[in-house]
Amino acid sequence: MTVPEALILGITQGLTEFLPVSSSGHLVLVPEFFNFSTPTLGFDIVVHLATLLAVVAYFMREVRKIVVSLVAPGRMSRPEVMFWRRLFLWLVIGSVPAAIAGFGFSSFFEEMFESTLAVGIFLLVTSALLLASDLALGRVRREPAKLDKMKPVDALLVGCFQALAIAPGLSRSGSTIAAGVLLGFDRPSAARFSFLLSIPAIFGAFLASLGGVGGGFAGVSAWAYIVGALAAALTGFLAIYLLMRYVKKHRMLLFAIYTALLGVLVIVLSAA
Numbered sequence: 001m002t003v004p005e006a007l008i009l010g011i012t013q014g015l016t017e018f019l020p021v022s023s024s025g026h027l028v029l030v031p032e033f034f035n036f037s038t039p040t041l042g043f044d045i046v047v048h049l050a051t052l053l054a055v056v057a058y059f060m061r062e063v064r065k066i067v068v069s070l071v072a073p074g075r076m077s078r079p080e081v082m083f084w085r086r087l088f089l090w091l092v093i094g095s096v097p098a099a100i101a102g103f104g105f106s107s108f109f110e111e112m113f114e115s116t117l118a119v120g121i122f123l124l125v126t127s128a129l130l131l132a133s134d135l136a137l138g139r140v141r142r143e144p145a146k147l148d149k150m151k152p153v154d155a156l157l158v159g160c161f162q163a164l165a166i167a168p169g170l171s172r173s174g175s176t177i178a179a180g181v182l183l184g185f186d187r188p189s190a191a192r193f194s195f196l197l198s199i200p201a202i203f204g205a206f207l208a209s210l211g212g213v214g215g216g217f218a219g220v221s222a223w224a225y226i227v228g229a230l231a232a233a234l235t236g237f238l239a240i241y242l243l244m245r246y247v248k249k250h251r252m253l254l255f256a257i258y259t260a261l262l263g264v265l266v267i268v269l270s271a272a
Contacts, residue, residue: 001043005036006224010231013047014054017202017232018195018239020174020255021262022126025119028168029266032116045209046225047232052202054236055195062087062196083148090150090193094159095200101163102208113168117270122169123263129161130256133178144186147193154183155193162197169263172198174255177247187247195240 001009012030016023030036056063068075069084076084161179165172173194180190 001037001039001220001224003221003224003227006043006220006228007231008034009036009039009043010047010050010228011235013228014051014232014235014237015239017051017236018055018173018198019243020126020130020171020177020252021259022119022123022165022169022171022174024113024167025123025169025171028113028116028119040220041209043220043225043228045206046229048202048206048209050229050232051236052199052206054233055198055202055240058237058240059192059196059199062192063199086150087147087196090152090155091197091200093152094155094162094193094197095204097156097159097163098166098201099204101166102204115270116266118167119169120263120266120270122167123259123266126169126171126174127256127260127263129175129178130252130259133181134251134253134256136182144181145184145189146186147189150185150193154180154185157183158193158197162201169266171259172201173243174252174259177252187252188244191244191247195244 009027009030012026013023016026027039031039065076065080065084066088069081070088073081158176158179161175162172164170165175173191176194176197177187177190180193181187185193
């Protein structure tokens with residue numbers, strides 16, 4: 001892998017990990033269409049760790065409050081402690097489906113990464129979910145809920161959508177934000193929970209991949225790792241910042257159109 005390839009793949013990972021367009025789908029398509037050398041497992045681990053650092057850095061306030069509520073509750077008021085402890089519990093519950101899917105059905109999902117046709121189909125599913133969330137929010141007559149109204153079943157259902165998003169082309173952020181909106185939450189709250197839920201998901205995937213790394217770090221220069229990691233971290237942080245601002249005032253139609261067009265293009269090219 002060359003340094004320019006590492007830069008492009010790092011940017012791709014950082015942007016698409018958090019924008020609702022599917023990072024797994026783009027990381028299958030970019031090397032395929034641009035004839036890049038296949039990224040090593042070591043490179044995948046490094047860029048995923050970089051995006052994990054990006055989301056933790058952006059939500060450091062929330063992460064810190066959760067930790068304080070668990071280890072030093074005396075520094076908070078009782079209502080604050082209850083809210084942040086509940087949020088921690090919802091994140092644990094929401095992480096269970098992805099853990100089961102990742103460990104129990106890993107070979108099933110890995111086979112999908114061999115097919116660009118599967119990527120195209122799941123990109124269309126992503127588009128449909130984003131459109132459905134827009135339509136649902138437009139028809140809601142009551143005020144959408146905030147995170148303090150979340151229940152265990154809500155967290156579990158969002159987690160189920162995250163588990164399905166292991167499939168390439170099905171956006172993790174897109175499906176979980178759409179699930180939150182469909183459950184009655186406003187877009188900023190759904191996006192915030194989606195990104196917080198990504199922390200244990202990315203960390204879990206990082207730990208799982210370490211077991212099979214072996215010599216996966218060989219064959220790539222140190223500069224390629226450094227450039228790829230920096231690109232993924234910086235663009236990941238930027239993607240979260242932009243999307244959190246975007247969802248306050250805008251619907252997801254733009255991303256739905258993009259994933260629909262890309263999905264159709266991929267399906268056509270796969271059939272050619």
